[in-house]
């Protein structure tokens with residue numbers, strides 16, 4: 135996932151506080167997570183005293199179309215200028231991408247002679263490689279130069295640019311009409327979403343499909359995943375608002391299903407003039423029945439989020455009173471929302487462990503906790519670990535069995551603050 139914006143066109147976003155999807159000004163902020171620096175701006179030690187910029191992190195609900203998003207407060211140029219997020223090379227992620235490619239292949243590509251798949255925000259080409267293994271032609275679109283280069287090195291043809299109508303025309307000229315256009319975890323990061331949707335529309339003919347995956351708003355709310363809210367995540371999608379959104383572009387939702395990745399995601403199949411599937415219809419009904427089209431749902435959520443902050447702070451206070459040592463696990467962007475919102479800093483956490491070389495040796499944005507390697511962790515076990523990357527709980531806990539066996543404990547912050555010890559190993 136990387137950003138998909140031409141920075142120069144977005145200087146004035148701050149002024150128009152309207153719903154991104156339907157452009158209504160009937161939007162209501164229901165949650166303010168406080169002044170927060172961009173969640174991926176890890177700091178070098180020498181920059182710590184320079185001062186960082188903090189921005190309000192406010193989330194709105196659109197009374198007209200039920201869309202939920204973060205109020206755009208930061209110039210995208212600043213937000214994304216150093217954005218160097220490589221698709222997590224976790225086993226969990228790769229096996230998810232492989233199974234996604236299998237599903238798409240069986241459904242759309244099996245009978246095609248010269249199938250073509252386009253991936254928007256193709257990152258290092260991980261997803262497209264699975265299609266290549268099936269004999270499918272591919273082209274990725276990736277705006278980050280270093281990451282696009284990495285993808286090409288992996289043998290994945292990659293256009294190093296933002297995706298919009300212009301890029302779509304270039305693809306048509308050079309590669310022809312794709313059978314499938316994909317976007318995983320990018321459709322929530324694009325300030326000028328309409329430009330991207332117009333480009334997608336150009337790439338779809340009657341048999342074509344656009345398939346995207348993103349965190350699913352009802353999962354976020356029900357699992358209290360408030361920490362997945364940060365400035366780069368502009369939108370929290372559900373089907374109800376998207377249905378009318380796509381209609382404006384002559385597209386429609388053909389199908390949708392929930393998938394268990396990133397704390398609960400939705401996979402949406404968009405086509406031209408589709409019949410909507412029963413399971414997509416059921417999801418839309420589910421959203422309405424469960425109150426996701428009402429402001430009250432979100433007000434209740436905001437109260438629950440405050441409760442988590444209280445519980446976590448009391449627990450940490452108590453552990454510190456007993457002189458326990460605590461570290462964080464996974465310097466994920468969402469970890470930074472949690473740490474900043476709960477004001478958990480180096481007084482509370484000795485360090486945060488992360489296996490990404492790019493983050494190691496740096497300091498977390500806002501709270502300035504040092505990021506250390508897994509080796510450091512294994513040589514210096516704390517008593518407790520606050521699991522910041524809870525979406526990889528299974529993988530991380532399995533990897534750190536020894537820590538648990540030696541009496542270490544994990545603090546899992548969502549959906550409710552919970553402490554688990556080695557008994558957890560028997561359960562998983």
Ligand code: TMP
Pocket residue numbers: 222224463464465466467468487488489490493523525526529530533
């Ligand atoms: P993400 O949820 O934004 O992908 O972030 C997860 C972070 O956790 C990422 O910085 C990598 C880190 N991580 C580890 O340190 N060890 C692991 O085993 C896994 C799966 C992730």
Ligand code: ZN
Pocket residue numbers: 153154155156157158196197198199200201
């Ligand atoms: Zn709206």
